[in-house]
Amino acid sequence: MPIHLLIVDDHPVFRCGLRALVEKEEDFEVAGEANSGEEALDLLARTCVDVLILDISMPGLPSPQLVEQVLDQHPTVKIVVLSMHDDEHYVREFLGLGAKGYVLKRSTGTDLIQALRAVCRGGTYIDPELTDAILPAYTGRPSTKKSSKQLELLSERELEVCRLLALGYSHTKIGNRLSISPRTVQSHRTHIFDKLGLEDRADLVRFAMRNNLLL
Amino acid sequence: MTVAERQERTAARIVRSMLSAPILLKILGVGFVVAVAFGGTTFLLFNHVAKRIHLQVIEGRARSEATGLAESLERPLITGDLVTINRKLKRATGMRQDIRYIIVRDARGKVVAHTFDHAVPDDLLNLPSAPGTAPGSVRLLGSEGGRVFDVQTLILKGKAGTVQLGLSDRVLVLQNRMLKRLILGVLALSGALGAGTAAALAYLITHPLDELRNAASRIRQGDYSARVPVLSDDEIGSLAGTFNHMAKSLEERGRQIEQKERARLSLLRKLVEVQEDERKRLARELHDQVGQSLSRVLLTFQCARRDCECSDQQCLDLEGLLGKLIDEIRRMAWHVRPAVLDDYGLGSALERYLKETSKRAGIPIRFECSLPDNSQRLPRAVEVALYRIAQEALTNVVRHAQATAANVVLLAKKGVVTLVVGDNGVGFEPPEVMGLDGVSLGLLGMRERAFLFGGELEIESVHGSGTEVLVNIPLENENDAHPPLDC
Ligand SMILES: Nc1ncnc2c1ncn2[C@@H]1O[C@H](COP(=O)(O)OP(=O)(O)O)[C@@H](O)[C@H]1O
Ligand SMILES: [Mg+2]
Numbered sequence: 001m002p003i004h005l006l007i008v009d010d011h012p013v014f015r016c017g018l019r020a021l022v023e024k025e026e027d028f029e030v031a032g033e034a035n036s037g038e039e040a041l042d043l044l045a046r047t048c049v050d051v052l053i054l055d056i057s058m059p060g061l062p063s064p065q066l067v068e069q070v071l072d073q074h075p076t077v078k079i080v081v082l083s084m085h086d087d088e089h090y091v092r093e094f095l096g097l098g099a100k101g102y103v104l105k106r107s108t109g110t111d112l113i114q115a116l117r118a119v120c121r122g123g124t125y126i127d128p129e130l131t132d133a134i135l136p137a138y139t140g141r142p143s144t145k146k147s148s149k150q151l152e153l154l155s156e157r158e159l160e161v162c163r164l165l166a167l168g169y170s171h172t173k174i175g176n177r178l179s180i181s182p183r184t185v186q187s188h189r190t191h192i193f194d195k196l197g198l199e200d201r202a203d204l205v206r207f208a209m210r211n212n213l214l215l
Numbered sequence: 216m217t218v219a220e221r222q223e224r225t226a227a228r229i230v231r232s233m234l235s236a237p238i239l240l241k242i243l244g245v246g247f248v249v250a251v252a253f254g255g256t257t258f259l260l261f262n263h264v265a266k267r268i269h270l271q272v273i274e275g276r277a278r279s280e281a282t283g284l285a286e287s288l289e290r291p292l293i294t295g296d297l298v299t300i301n302r303k304l305k306r307a308t309g310m311r312q313d314i315r316y317i318i319v320r321d322a323r324g325k326v327v328a329h330t331f332d333h334a335v336p337d338d339l340l341n342l343p344s345a346p347g348t349a350p351g352s353v354r355l356l357g358s359e360g361g362r363v364f365d366v367q368t369l370i371l372k373g374k375a376g377t378v379q380l381g382l383s384d385r386v387l388v389l390q391n392r393m394l395k396r397l398i399l400g401v402l403a404l405s406g407a408l409g410a411g412t413a414a415a416l417a418y419l420i421t422h423p424l425d426e427l428r429n430a431a432s433r434i435r436q437g438d439y440s441a442r443v444p445v446l447s448d449d450e451i452g453s454l455a456g457t458f459n460h461m462a463k464s465l466e467e468r469g470r471q472i473e474q475k476e477r478a479r480l481s482l483l484r485k486l487v488e489v490q491e492d493e494r495k496r497l498a499r500e501l502h503d504q505v506g507q508s509l510s511r512v513l514l515t516f517q518c519a520r521r522d523c524e525c526s527d528q529q530c531l532d533l534e535g536l537l538g539k540l541i542d543e544i545r546r547m548a549w550h551v552r553p554a555v556l557d558d559y560g561l562g563s564a565l566e567r568y569l570k571e572t573s574k575r576a577g578i579p580i581r582f583e584c585s586l587p588d589n590s591q592r593l594p595r596a597v598e599v600a601l602y603r604i605a606q607e608a609l610t611n612v613v614r615h616a617q618a619t620a621a622n623v624v625l626l627a628k629k630g631v632v633t634l635v636v637g638d639n640g641v642g643f644e645p646p647e648v649m650g651l652d653g654v655s656l657g658l659l660g661m662r663e664r665a666f667l668f669g670g671e672l673e674i675e676s677v678h679g680s681g682t683e684v685l686v687n688i689p690l691e692n693e694n695d696a697h698p699p700l701d702c
Binding site: 011013014017018020021024057084085086087088089090093105106107109110167168169170171172173182186199200201202203205206209214 | 502503506507510511513514515517518521522538541542545553554555558559563567581582583585620622623624626628629633634635637639673675677683685687
């Protein structure tokens with residue numbers, strides 16, 4: 001039993017190429033081509049489709065909505081996204097919405113077939129170029145120890161300076177606000193960083209948010 | 216330091232403190248000095264003249280009393296009528312209270328009669344008749360009862376004897392004292408009047424000056440509507456008039472500057488808007504048109520290659536090249552304007568940008584982002600502005616700072632979105648004025664972008680320990696004042 005494909009892309013020539021590519025495989029059969037999201041929904045209602053190949057930069061109905069609607073109405077349809085965007089956010093969003101595959105257009109020829117087979121088997125396929133990006137980007141950064149005890153290290157004044165620094169105030173502004181010189185603020189900052197073992201303002205903001213200083 | 220120098224210095228200090236006294240005090244001081252000098256001189260002069268007149272008057276009286284008495288005593292003395300003599304003496308002293316005593320002597324100098332209760336005091340008897348003093352000259356004697364003027368007159372040229380008479384000036388002294396008091400009183404009164412006048416004068420001068428000063432300080436604080444009343448036609452009045460003229464032209468100029476600033480901001484906003492529109496269009500075209508077409512070419516090529524089962528190296532190379540080309544186009548589009556910024560917001564776009572920059576520059580860039588989640592995006596135009604600011608700031612870090620680490624904070628709290636870009640590099644002295652002669656245009660651009668949204672940008676940099684660029688943009692209120700840019 002062949003696998004029925006629906007190609008959704010607003011570039012006819014690209015659809016053509018794609019059809020040529022997949023029809024080389026014996027077990028694939030193109031059940032239809034759609035020029036837009038609306039057309040795709042229309043076709044889906046009339047034809048039997050196993051896998052939907054979707055270009056996500058089409059005018060008209062926004063692609064995320066299309067994915068949601070398709071899966072809502074046809075939960076068995078598997079969606080493989082074909083996209084120019086190599087940003088992890090797109091991958092995350094569409095996989096999160098229920099798409100089973102994400103393939104970059106630039107690797108169509110080699111990877112699309114693999115992706116189609118993988119999703120038919122019930123798996124998920126992400127373009128190898130993107131797997132690095134999608135894996136948690138946390139590069140083993142030692143988290144600042146969360147402990148409210150650290151807060152007790154700070155004097156009243158330092159706590160206030162800490163809070164204002166985390167809110168993105170400049171030394172000058174903090175100085176004006178607390179009626180001290182920017183230089184004094186600078187030295188408070190040095191003390192705070194030393195006491196808490198922080199390195200930069202980003203650290204400080206993280207610390208402040210963990211300890212609910214920014215409310 | 217010599218004494219002279221020290222004195223000079225003290226004098227200079229006194230002059231300085233005198234000059235720094237308020238005008239009221241100065242005028243009063245001058246008035247006081249003049250009053251004291253004038254009044255004092257008057258008083259001294261009066262005293263001097265009064266003393267001389269006093270002497271003349273008292274001497275004249277003493278002489279005429281003595282002469283009168285001498286004439287009336289001629290006959291009794293010749294006849295030796297002691298009773299008459301005594302009666303006359305008594306009458307004389309009874310009528311004139313200020314005649315202290317009378318001594319009558321005969322031609323040989325023997326005391327014939329006198330007005331003392333007992334004996335004639337010795338010192339009066341032995342009064343040496345100063346040589347050369349003509350009879351009739353007046354001598355001043357002191358006694359318990361005050362000053363006494365003593366005069367001796369010959370009776371019948373001395374053939375009958377002499378009369379010696381002592382006249383006290385007490386009445387005159389009392390009169391004199393009263394006169395002096397009167398003069399002092401008049402002087403004090405006129406002094407007080409003078410002081411009052413001086414105070415009034417000082418007020419007349421200083422009041423308009425105070426008004427001028429208040430108006431000037433209002434102008435300094437930017438309130439160009441400050442004016443002063445022109446109360447008189449004198450120098451101060453003309454100063455006030457000139458001041459008002461100045462304030463008016465300042466106000467005029469302030470308005471012009473404000474208008475120019477508004478026009479500049481509109482233009483800037485328009486430019487930014489057009490630029491971002493253009494970039495968006497360009498990125499889209501690159502991405503969706505050029506990129507897609509190249510993808511299509513690649514796809515077709517791959518199909519064709521598979522059809523003819525060609526694995527020629529040249530074909531493989533071409534395929535690789537096409538892939539690289541697509542990557543390049545994608546990268547270009549992303550640089551011109553990342554689609555993520557529009558589709559997923561500032562946090563996502565920055566995250567990607569920082570990752571890329573960190574890789575390119577070879578330094579770690581920490582990113583702390585605390586924005587409302589995606590459903591509540593910031594105003595799009597603010598996102599774009601902050602993205603561009605962060606881009607410029609990080610470009611500067613990479614290009615100028617020689618930093619070994621950078622960090623970026625993005626957070627929205629209390630209706631303000633804040634972006635901080637920090638580095639640990641060499642630091643620099645932010646220029647006071649940016650953009651003059653095309654210098655620091657990058658910094659100026661950042662500041663203006665923030666300014667367009669009612670925000671502000673600060674740069675804090677310490678030589679040797681790094682730089683922080685801080686941007687604050689208010690979220691709610693300002694949006695009405697600045698129509699959202701459609702970019
Ligand atoms: N993060 C930084 N660290 C050190 N110097 C900086 C930094 N940012 C800016 N500067 C200095 O400020 C100058 C002006 O910056 P900018 O206005 O962006 O102009 P440009 O980058 O074109 O030189 C730079 O030439 C550099 O000397
Ligand atoms: Mg620059």
